[in-house]
Amino acid sequence: MQWTAMTRIAVVTLTAAIAAPGGAKAEQLKIAMIEALSGPAAQTGIAFTEGMRYGVDRLNAAGGFNGQPVKLLEYDNQGGPTGAAEKLKAAIAEGARIVSSASSSAVAAQLSEDIRKHNLRNVGKEVIYFNVGSEAYELTAEKCHFWFFRMGTNPYVRIKALVRAMKDNNVLGEKIYSINQNYSYGQDHEKAQAQFVKEAGATVVESVLHDVNKIQDFSPYVAKIKASGAQTVITGNWANDIILLIKAVGDAGLKVRIGNTSLDTPGTLGNAGALALGSYLVKIYNLEAGGAPGKAFIEDFKTKIGHYPYSEEPTSVFATALLGEALKLVNFKGGDIDAKAVALALEKAKWESPVGPWSVRADDHQVILPITISEVSRAATYKVDTTDMGFKLVRVVPADAAAVAPSPACKMQRPG
Amino acid sequence: MDFVLFSTLNGIIYGLLLFMVSAGLTLIFGMMGIVNFAHASFYMLGAYIAYSLAKLIGFWPAILLAPLLVGLIGVAIERGMLRRVHKHGHAHELLLTFGLAYVFEETVKMLYGNYAVPYSIPADLRFPAFTLSGADYPFYRVFIGLTALVMFALLFWLLRRTRVGIIVRAAVRRPEMVGALGHDVPKVFMGVFGIGAWLAGLAGAISGAFFTTSPNMALELGIIVFVVVVVGGLGSLEGALVASLLIGLLTSFAAGADVALADLGGLVGLGPAMKAIGGIFTVKLATIAASVPILVMLVVLLLRPSGLMGDKT
Numbered sequence: 001m002q003w004t005a006m007t008r009i010a011v012v013t014l015t016a017a018i019a020a021p022g023g024a025k026a027e028q029l030k031i032a033m034i035e036a037l038s039g040p041a042a043q044t045g046i047a048f049t050e051g052m053r054y055g056v057d058r059l060n061a062a063g064g065f066n067g068q069p070v071k072l073l074e075y076d077n078q079g080g081p082t083g084a085a086e087k088l089k090a091a092i093a094e095g096a097r098i099v100s101s102a103s104s105s106a107v108a109a110q111l112s113e114d115i116r117k118h119n120l121r122n123v124g125k126e127v128i129y130f131n132v133g134s135e136a137y138e139l140t141a142e143k144c145h146f147w148f149f150r151m152g153t154n155p156y157v158r159i160k161a162l163v164r165a166m167k168d169n170n171v172l173g174e175k176i177y178s179i180n181q182n183y184s185y186g187q188d189h190e191k192a193q194a195q196f197v198k199e200a201g202a203t204v205v206e207s208v209l210h211d212v213n214k215i216q217d218f219s220p221y222v223a224k225i226k227a228s229g230a231q232t233v234i235t236g237n238w239a240n241d242i243i244l245l246i247k248a249v250g251d252a253g254l255k256v257r258i259g260n261t262s263l264d265t266p267g268t269l270g271n272a273g274a275l276a277l278g279s280y281l282v283k284i285y286n287l288e289a290g291g292a293p294g295k296a297f298i299e300d301f302k303t304k305i306g307h308y309p310y311s312e313e314p315t316s317v318f319a320t321a322l323l324g325e326a327l328k329l330v331n332f333k334g335g336d337i338d339a340k341a342v343a344l345a346l347e348k349a350k351w352e353s354p355v356g357p358w359s360v361r362a363d364d365h366q367v368i369l370p371i372t373i374s375e376v377s378r379a380a381t382y383k384v385d386t387t388d389m390g391f392k393l394v395r396v397v398p399a400d401a402a403a404v405a406p407s408p409a410c411k412m413q414r415p416g
Numbered sequence: 417m418d419f420v421l422f423s424t425l426n427g428i429i430y431g432l433l434l435f436m437v438s439a440g441l442t443l444i445f446g447m448m449g450i451v452n453f454a455h456a457s458f459y460m461l462g463a464y465i466a467y468s469l470a471k472l473i474g475f476w477p478a479i480l481l482a483p484l485l486v487g488l489i490g491v492a493i494e495r496g497m498l499r500r501v502h503k504h505g506h507a508h509e510l511l512l513t514f515g516l517a518y519v520f521e522e523t524v525k526m527l528y529g530n531y532a533v534p535y536s537i538p539a540d541l542r543f544p545a546f547t548l549s550g551a552d553y554p555f556y557r558v559f560i561g562l563t564a565l566v567m568f569a570l571l572f573w574l575l576r577r578t579r580v581g582i583i584v585r586a587a588v589r590r591p592e593m594v595g596a597l598g599h600d601v602p603k604v605f606m607g608v609f610g611i612g613a614w615l616a617g618l619a620g621a622i623s624g625a626f627f628t629t630s631p632n633m634a635l636e637l638g639i640i641v642f643v644v645v646v647v648g649g650l651g652s653l654e655g656a657l658v659a660s661l662l663i664g665l666l667t668s669f670a671a672g673a674d675v676a677l678a679d680l681g682g683l684v685g686l687g688p689a690m691k692a693i694g695g696i697f698t699v700k701l702a703t704i705a706a707s708v709p710i711l712v713m714l715v716v717l718l719l720r721p722s723g724l725m726g727d728k729t
Contacts, residue, residue: 040631040632040635042525042530043530043531046530182703182704208700208702208703209700209702209703210671210702210703210705210706211703211704211705211706211707213632213636214636214706215671215705215706216430216627216636216637216640217426217430217627217667217668219422219426219557219668220422220423220426220427220667220668220669220671220705221671223418223419223422223423223426223551224419224671224702226551227418227419240532240628240630240632240636243532243628244627244628247626247627247628251542251552251554251556251557251626252551252552252553252554253544253547253551253552254551265531266529266531267531267532267533267534267628267630268532270532270533270534271532271533271534271535271536271628273534273536385534386534387534
């Protein structure tokens with residue numbers, strides 16, 4: 001392993017050394033995906049990575065970039081910021097000009113800061129951080145910078161759409177319970193839920209933060225939910241924290257509706273069973289959405305990757321498609337890649353997804369995108385987890401309606 | 417009042433579940449002097465094997481058979497691996513079990529995938545045992561608790577009231593002496609290891625259906641189980657029971673407690689000042705419920721390093 005990596009570096013350096021005096025040589029665009037590919041967080045990391053593979057394959061099917069195929073480098077960050085920081089160095093050494101990650105907001109905060117510093121110290125050799133799923137709001141607020149792009153939703157975008165859809169369908173209720181995980185992402189959810197529930201004229205009767213994916217038994221929290229008299233539980237919980245929450249709610253015979261962001265993680269419906277029926281999900285994409293182009297996309301994805309893009313995959317697929325549009329706006333004529341030009345092109349690019357247009361807002365580099373609301377139902381077209389349930393599309397929220405104004409805390413310094 | 421009642425019940429039953437897994441760990445430590453890092457993996461294996469078997473032979477036979485298979489795996493590990501490295505000392509045994517935990521986790525991922533598998537209790541078991549002021553209390557939860565109690569009674573009787581128990585307890589204290597008296601000490605060790613694995617497998621088979629069966633379950637429970645064993649006193653079965661219940665109840669009540677340090681400070685008039693400082697003073701106990709066991713362990717280690725009921729120093 002070590003040896004091959006060393007050999008590869010040696011070969012690359014050697015080739016570079018030989019090629020350099022000869023003048024311009026086309027630089028291959030390398031995208032590094034630094035994700036959790038092992039350990040507990042891998043279940044989310046792998047889905048994002050599969051979407052990335054599919055997306056990059058499509059770029060290459062359309063002719064690649066700079067006269068060469070785009071290369072996807074995959075690195076396992078082992079679930080944490082320490083691993084990610086190390087892998088970032090390796091990725092930059094391998095010549096990656098675009099770095100991506102998706103799941104953990106802690107990893108994203110580390111990579112964003114590392115890349116900001118790298119770019120300050122290496123003018124002309126900048127790296128773009130093309131994040132496709134970390135939701136912590138600070139990344140496009142206090143910590144926003146020119147090289148960071150969030151190509152996914154954030155809690156404010158998701159909860160705004162979710163609460164409005166639930167209100168319009170008369171399933172929001174008057175009393176809302178807000179339960180979230182205690183870290184940047186969950187704290188943002190708590191704030192977003194408080195804000196949009198209030199706007200919808202309902203009340204958050206109680207809100208609680210709990211440890212992340214450590215709790216085996218949610219029944220104490222269910223006892224609190226019951227005591228509060230809430231009709232609806234809104235939560236940004238993911239993985240075990242949502243499965244166990246639904247199970248505990250159902251087992252206590254509590255009649256509340258759940259609004260969530262991650263019910264589509266494989267295994268969630270299978271585990272929650274009929275207890276999940278009626279729950280609401282807010283997500284970038286729904287397999288039922290998008291008419292004929294949507295159908296074509298999910299079938300093609302299934303042929304290439306082996307399953308439908310039913311959870312996180314569409315985010316990285318759509319993000320790379322938008323990147324593809326940006327790359328069409330620049331031309332390095334087979335020379336070196338200028339990351340700044342690519343970043344500026346990303347701000348201008350537009351891509352039509354099966355459910356509507358994607359574009360990047362220049363103010364804070366948050367992608368402006370349509371999102372979907374679904375209900376767990378037996379009437380869904382695509383059933384999941386070998387159950388008789390799936391996600392029935394409730395509505396598609398258009399990009400401009402889903403967008404939330406940029407944070408005043410984002411003071412982006414653009415390169416001169 | 418309801419809240420207190422619910423939290424108590426939930427705490428006791430979660431505690432009893434912890435006991436089923438930690439009983440084997442503490443016995444194995446008491447006897448062989450090694451912390452078995454792969455112990456929580458037996459819990460995971462129990463759940464996965466029961467999930468596979470339940471599809472073939474039904475739920476009840478599966479939760480009986482799966483723990484037996486896990487017990488056999490335990491026996492095989494003791495006989496085929498641990499015994500071989502025993503002569504090289506504890507560090508080697510420790511590393512071996514550490515490695516095994518990884519091997520089990522990755523094997524499960526290869527066979528069943530990265531996500532939680534849909535292992536759940538049959539629909540006809542999904543009924544309330546009783547209703548407390550409007551909220552149902554699931555029967556299956558009571559069943560988990562009862563199983564653990566029966567297991568404790570059985571183990572206690574076996575260790576304290578039978579000849580086998582005498583030999584086992586003696587082998588824990590003075591293995592050379594027991595060997596000199598003509599008993600097969602390695603076989604005793606193997607038996608205890610097998611029973612420990614069987615118990616953890618049983619806990620997994622039963623509770624995996626109620627909670628989730630995922631590749632992370634060993635990791636999630638593993639830490640808590642170590643805490644239980646340390647708090648209870650390494651090697652002490654009664655200690656494990658007391659510590660399990662203590663930690664179960666504390667976690668349960670902490671999750672429901674809406675108090676922060678600032679509220680405590682408020683009792684002596686420091687409330688507003690502490691709230692102004694923020695940070696640790698305004699963190700609600702409910703937020704850090706899952707860390708409470710670790711805090712308990714710290715306190716116990718400081719005040720009583722041998723654990724609540726441990727007699728070794």
